[in-house]
Amino acid sequence: MSEIKEVIVKTDRLATDKYQVNMGPQHPSTHxxxxxxxxxxxxxxxxxQPHTGYIHSGIEKMCEAISYPQIIHLTDRMxxxxxxxxxxxxxxxxxxxxxxxxxxxxxxxxxxxxxLTRLASHQLWWCVYGMDLxxxxxxxxxxxxxxxxxxxFEETCGARMTVSYNTPGGLMFDIxxxxxxxxxxxxxxxxxxxxxxxxxxxxxVIMRERTEGIGYLTLEExxxxxVTGPSGRASGFSNDVRKHxxxxxxxxxxxxxxxxxxxxxxxxxxxxIKEMWESISIIEQLxxxxxxxxxALKMKGVLKLPEGEFYQRVETARGxxxxxxxxDGKKNPYRLKFRSPGFSNLFALNKMAKGHKIxxxxxxxxxxDLIIPDIDR
Amino acid sequence: MAFNIYDFTTLTHNxxxxxxxxxSPVLATTIEWVIVGVVxxxxxxLFGLFLVYAERKVCAAFQQRLGPTRVGPWGLLQTIADFIxxxxxxxxxxxxxxxxLYNLAPFIVIIASFLAIAVLPFAPGLQSxxxxxxxxxxxxxxxxxxxxxxxxxxxxxxxxxLIGAMRxxxxxxxxxxxxxxxxxxxxxxxxxxxxxxxxxxxxDAWFIFSGHIPAIIAFVVFLIAGTAETNRGPFDLAEAxxxxxxxxxxxxxxxxxxxxFLAEYINLFIVSAVAATVFLGGWxxxxxxxxxxxxxxxxxxxxxxxxxxxxxTVIFIIMWFKWTFPRLRVDQILTLEWKYLLPINLVNILLMxxxxxxxxxx
Numbered sequence: 054m055s056e057i058k059e060v061i062v063k064t065d066r067l068a069t070d071k072y073q074v075n076m077g078p079q080h081p082s083t084h085x086x087x088x089x090x091x092x093x094x095x096x097x098x099x100x101x102q103p104h105t106g107y108i109h110s111g112i113e114k115m116c117e118a119i120s121y122p123q124i125i126h127l128t129d130r131m132x133x134x135x136x137x138x139x140x141x142x143x144x145x146x147x148x149x150x151x152x153x154x155x156x157x158x159x160x161x162x163x164x165x166x167x168x169l170t171r172l173a174s175h176q177l178w179w180c181v182y183g184m185d186l187x188x189x190x191x192x193x194x195x196x197x198x199x200x201x202x203x204x205x206f207e208e209t210c211g212a213r214m215t216v217s218y219n220t221p222g223g224l225m226f227d228i229x230x231x232x233x234x235x236x237x238x239x240x241x242x243x244x245x246x247x248x249x250x251x252x253x254x255x256x257x258v259i260m261r262e263r264t265e266g267i268g269y270l271t272l273e274e275x276x277x278x279x280v281t282g283p284s285g286r287a288s289g290f291s292n293d294v295r296k297h298x299x300x301x302x303x304x305x306x307x308x309x310x311x312x313x314x315x316x317x318x319x320x321x322x323x324x325x326i327k328e329m330w331e332s333i334s335i336i337e338q339l340x341x342x343x344x345x346x347x348x349a350l351k352m353k354g355v356l357k358l359p360e361g362e363f364y365q366r367v368e369t370a371r372g373x374x375x376x377x378x379x380x381d382g383k384k385n386p387y388r389l390k391f392r393s394p395g396f397s398n399l400f401a402l403n404k405m406a407k408g409h410k411i412x413x414x415x416x417x418x419x420x421x422d423l424i425i426p427d428i429d430r
Numbered sequence: 431m432a433f434n435i436y437d438f439t440t441l442t443h444n445x446x447x448x449x450x451x452x453x454s455p456v457l458a459t460t461i462e463w464v465i466v467g468v469v470x471x472x473x474x475x476l477f478g479l480f481l482v483y484a485e486r487k488v489c490a491a492f493q494q495r496l497g498p499t500r501v502g503p504w505g506l507l508q509t510i511a512d513f514i515x516x517x518x519x520x521x522x523x524x525x526x527x528x529x530x531l532y533n534l535a536p537f538i539v540i541i542a543s544f545l546a547i548a549v550l551p552f553a554p555g556l557q558s559x560x561x562x563x564x565x566x567x568x569x570x571x572x573x574x575x576x577x578x579x580x581x582x583x584x585x586x587x588x589x590x591x592l593i594g595a596m597r598x599x600x601x602x603x604x605x606x607x608x609x610x611x612x613x614x615x616x617x618x619x620x621x622x623x624x625x626x627x628x629x630x631x632x633x634d635a636w637f638i639f640s641g642h643i644p645a646i647i648a649f650v651v652f653l654i655a656g657t658a659e660t661n662r663g664p665f666d667l668a669e670a671x672x673x674x675x676x677x678x679x680x681x682x683x684x685x686x687x688x689x690x691f692l693a694e695y696i697n698l699f700i701v702s703a704v705a706a707t708v709f710l711g712g713w714x715x716x717x718x719x720x721x722x723x724x725x726x727x728x729x730x731x732x733x734x735x736x737x738x739x740x741x742x743t744v745i746f747i748i749m750w751f752k753w754t755f756p757r758l759r760v761d762q763i764l765t766l767e768w769k770y771l772l773p774i775n776l777v778n779i780l781l782m783x784x785x786x787x788x789x790x791x792x
Contacts, residue, residue: 187757
């Protein structure tokens, strides 16, 4: 009680209390089960403390009990919007450990599917972002286009989102005969639709007012927190794994790494839109030139990695995803750890949201493109 | 009884004469009041239902989908099904809520809407109250609705409802100014505040055409301020900021929520109707001065249809806003009003006064 009296006496402004509010695990917006403990003063955010773990499933522990080809199916479900890239990370890690090289056909197909997944993920991000800002129509535009990609996945891989198409040594099955034609038709269609996204949201003055200068994250802070992916690149942090340590067919394609130096929400938004254009360009370079050959190498029935530690990183739609396998020579890993991009990106939220208002907090969180099962595993 | 769809005065006159012959004057007047009340209630209920359905269909069209299609032909009975559902819901009241204010709030909001509808001219002869300070009366009673919102937020005994009600209250109070000033601009032009005289004055050309620049500016400002008044469109933070504050009507369920919901759509109708009356001519068909043949053709469509066509056009534009634009933050909403719309309005009134004095209009 004495503290309150002191405050009223000392300041001649209205004494406003700090209060804590839970943006609880269940959200009406779509970000998944994340709890944010927000300390507010009036409308201003003072501190944001994320509490994760509401969807912790023990995936890393489960991987210690299953064989390497079976791990692929668990990696789908962590960052489910970049399922193919997570699968590829584990496959590449195992292939590098066994020191085998997959045929070129496999590399090309893996990269094409990667970029299609990245497109689908960014489309979903865009539609949800508009919805968080209040432009409810973007939800339907983004999903309309994403459904077509998911149909392509369903035809070739058997599943829409959790594709499990990769396997150590190559792919599960060959691409469907329709695959190339459908992808080419889709790219032609989507090139006419992506400018619509700009028309609806990017140039809108209300959207600019809500994103320009909001959620500032300097380059040093981005490096300190380890913010990778488009969120980091919007602060000027050059971290694209596809450029720095190319894998699969990325050495054979020409594309730009999109860097922006404005460091605010608008920069994060525009980096992702430009990345969608780059993905389209990569797919166009590869889709007609898929080499003939096997879709997988002949692998032993039971895969045993040599003793040691192996790490592989890939660039998912969210950032750098890493797989760290400690093997003791048996058919299950001794320990498997995933470096998830969402985990590092999430904890930069506090820095970005300090001093802004509640409404901005939701918008900033949306630009980080968080997938909670990826954070909690 | 003669029923002339072009001029309802004959109908109302005949009803009045018929009642006065059969009953004592007091009873006749009372019966007339009851008839008018029932007609308004029916109209509000049916038009509210229609507007909810229209919103869902319009929204679906913008989002490239179909909207309600299964309940009834073309989904027409969807809203009726929704309201039956709301009627059957349990009315939960928070324990420490102030019982009297909690139950009073929805009524105040609906009453404000009814008071405002009473002065609108639907057609020649279809206007129940024709004050000579009509516009003034309208702006006065539309402010009564804020009381209902604030009461709802306060009496719910819920921190978040209170914050939502405060924000909504601040927003509505601020935009009242812009609404009143843009209407005042047109009153300066028309020279009268009486609604029927305003509509008559547009016999040669609608005010938005004859008042050229200041009238167009006033129209745009009125549309923006009108959407903010009804808590719609890009200004709907009080009800859509559902991550933290679920709005002033969180604690209301069932029929009480339906009252708030209906009041919002009726307010939408009122804003559109006022825009249509003051700027677009009300029930007056589109005339162009002395262009007799054209005017004669335009007169074929009954005035009551003209009125509803204009209202529906403005409603469509307001719905268009909602489904296209993202939401503004609360400080941006207040900045827009106080730093942009209000100065523009004041300058516009000056401009309109100059236009009227120098007779630089059509």
